[in-house]
Structure formats: structure tokens, C-alpha cells
Amino acid sequence: MDSIDYYNKYAAKEFEETVNQDMSEIMKEFTSLLNEGDTILDLGCGSGRDSLTFYDLGYDVTPLDASEEMCKLAEIHTGLEVLQMTYEEMDFDNVFDGIWACASLLHTPKKELSDILTKIARALNDNGILYMSYKLGDFEGFRGKRYFSDFTEESMTELLRDNGRFEILKLWQTDDVRSGHSDVRWLNVLLKKQ
Numbered sequence: 001m002d003s004i005d006y007y008n009k010y011a012a013k014e015f016e017e018t019v020n021q022d023m024s025e026i027m028k029e030f031t032s033l034l035n036e037g038d039t040i041l042d043l044g045c046g047s048g049r050d051s052l053t054f055y056d057l058g059y060d061v062t063p064l065d066a067s068e069e070m071c072k073l074a075e076i077h078t079g080l081e082v083l084q085m086t087y088e089e090m091d092f093d094n095v096f097d098g099i100w101a102c103a104s105l106l107h108t109p110k111k112e113l114s115d116i117l118t119k120i121a122r123a124l125n126d127n128g129i130l131y132m133s134y135k136l137g138d139f140e141g142f143r144g145k146r147y148f149s150d151f152t153e154e155s156m157t158e159l160l161r162d163n164g165r166f167e168i169l170k171l172w173q174t175d176d177v178r179s180g181h182s183d184v185r186w187l188n189v190l191l192k193k194q
Contacts, residue, residue, distance in 0.1 A: 011069035044104020048074030092123035
């Protein structure tokens with residue numbers, strides 16, 4: 001079972017577990033670098049929670065997710081059309097002022113990430129802003145039924161240096177906002193296309 005199959009099978013459970021989590025503090029870091037009305041791609045939008053928040057704040061939001069079932073739930077939740085496609089299928093040129101990839105790229109094997117970052121850079125306008133988050137650590141492989149790629153500040157810096165398309169604005173760690181996940185730390189990554 002790959003990650004897309006997992007989210008199709010457990011869409012309702014994932015929706016319930018994530019839809020009410022408060023990401024406002026981290027979102028402020030991201031939106032402080034954007035202007036009202038800017039275009040945002042919510043990459044791996046899941047429940048649509050963050051898409052709806054961005055929309056309510058006045059941004060032009062495009063939610064995207066690879067899981068057909070998550071797309072259906074996100075459309076119901078947000079009232080927005082959700083693009084169903086994988087990261088590999090993305091083909092945008094200079095469309096977005098910001099791309100928000102909150103806990104979504106973490107299912108991508110590390111060896112595939114640089115190519116996806118290149119697609120993301122192409123999708124961003126000049127000086128566009130990218131936010132990503134990963135579980136903190138150096139693990140790569142299956143946890144239960146899903147594949148995870150964890151990063152430390154050092155391994156993330158190395159990946160971005162090798163990719164060469166982004167300037168690091170900020171790397172910082174936060175606790176998991178979900179109750180019962182106090183053992184999980186997150187690496188937050190804020191970047192500017194260069």
C-alpha cells in the first residue's frame with residue numbers, strides 16, 4: 001500500500017484527526033512574506049483545513065492532493081475545487097506566490113525529493129515562498145503502512161544546497177499540535193525561490 005492508497009482507504013479517519021488542528025502560528029510565518037490576494041498552492045491539502053484558512057484570509061488558494069477520497073472531503077469542507085494529482089504530475093510555470101506543503105512531502109523518498117523541489121521552484125513566481133514540514137530525525141522507511149522521510153536541520157540544509165533553487169529563510173522546530181503526539185518534533189522549513 002502506498003501513501004495515496006492509504007489516504008484513500010483511511011480518508012475519513014485522517015480528515016477527523018487533522019481538520020481541527022490549529023496551524024495559525026506557523027501560517028503567520030508564511031503569510032507574513034505574502035501580500036493579500038496572492039496565489040497559494042496548498043500542496044497535499046489533505047482535509048483542506050489550511051486551504052480554507054488561507055481562503056478566509058483573502059488569498060487565492062489552489063488545493064491539491066493525490067488522494068481522490070481526500071480531495072472529495074476537502075471539496076466538501078472548503079467549497080473549493082481541489083486538483084487531484086500527484087507531485088510528479090504537477091506542471092505549473094510561474095503560477096504561485098506561495099506554496100504550502102504542510103506535512104505532505106514527508107511521504108516522498110529522499111532520492112525523489114530534489115526533482116519535486118525543482119517542479120515546485122518552477123511553479124513559483126520569482127521570489128516565491130515555500131513552506132514545508134517534516135518529522136524531525138534521520139529515519140527513512142515505512143512507519144506502519146506509510147513511507148516517511150524525516151529530516152534534521154543539517155540533512156535539510158544539505159538537500160537544499162544540492163538542489164540549489166531556494167534560499168533558506170528560516171529553519172525551526174515545533175512540537176506536534178495533535179494531542180497524544182507529544183513525542184513528535186517537527187522541522188519547519190521556510191524558503192524563497194532564488
